[in-house]
Amino acid sequence: MTTEHTVDFEPAERLAKDHARVRREFWAKIKKVAARLPFAEDLLAAYYCAFDRQTPRHVQASLLGALAYFILPFDVIPDVMPLLGFTDDAAVLATVIRLVSNHIRSDHRDAARAALQRLKDGVTPATE
Template sequence: MVSEHTIGFEPADTLAKDPESVRKRFWAKFKRVAATLPFAEDLLSAYYCAFDRQTPRHVQAALLGAIAYFILPFDFIPDMLPVLGFT
């Protein structure tokens, strides 16, 4: 089995701890797929809340984790496999 470390991708929790990396990678991916996302407006709201100084830290951490999950490309493959994609 190939882990995310062997193919050069960091896990979502690691990426979420680096807000600047999330910020850069978010906009690149969002611009590519915004027209096809049914939840694009919600995703954009989550992004702005994650970087708002008035948002509580625990909420920022959860939002950054969710945004990191959106950014990372390696999750697409397991979702296509029966049973394994649900884990």
Template structure:
């Protein structure tokens, strides 16, 4: 990740950019999440961040930062390929941790409740 700065990845972009990013995140988030959930120590926060990013009440800049971070997370090819077991998600973790630090007060209890419901559903299906 030396040649790509996290700050550049997390640029919120304009509404059109966010709309494109949202569509990509909606399509790819849950399949990627299911592959990564055991390797990422903050799966609940990640799922809550997804719901926060999809919430139209979340401020535009915050949504943009989250969509950028989640977009990086769902990219099949990034600085360290995700297929490399535990190591593959380390760059994603760095980007997501930075995004959470910037916006964590915007992730509301309702976002965590939605995350808890989906995580509980996953646990019962496993």
């Protein structure tokens, strides 16, 4: 029987490994591109929700998948293409956020706004 906090199709070790990779590579990429992303706040809110210990595992897995797609160097549409480069990232993120939107709380959004402001000010967010 599956509970809300388990992921039958993904071993826990794999999810932990993905957690570490997303956490490690996310901030490096967001620092480079935050100013160009119209969906940066949603991306950051998804990040904070994915790493919130209160977020159910299946939600974490979905968000980590979307975040991993954002940080991975291969893409359906390469991120270096002006205007079009992040459209596929935005589509994946928007789809996942719509599916798990009731788990992205106001404190995740507040943290996202604060981190985005720090990035715009040239300060590295403390949550790296």
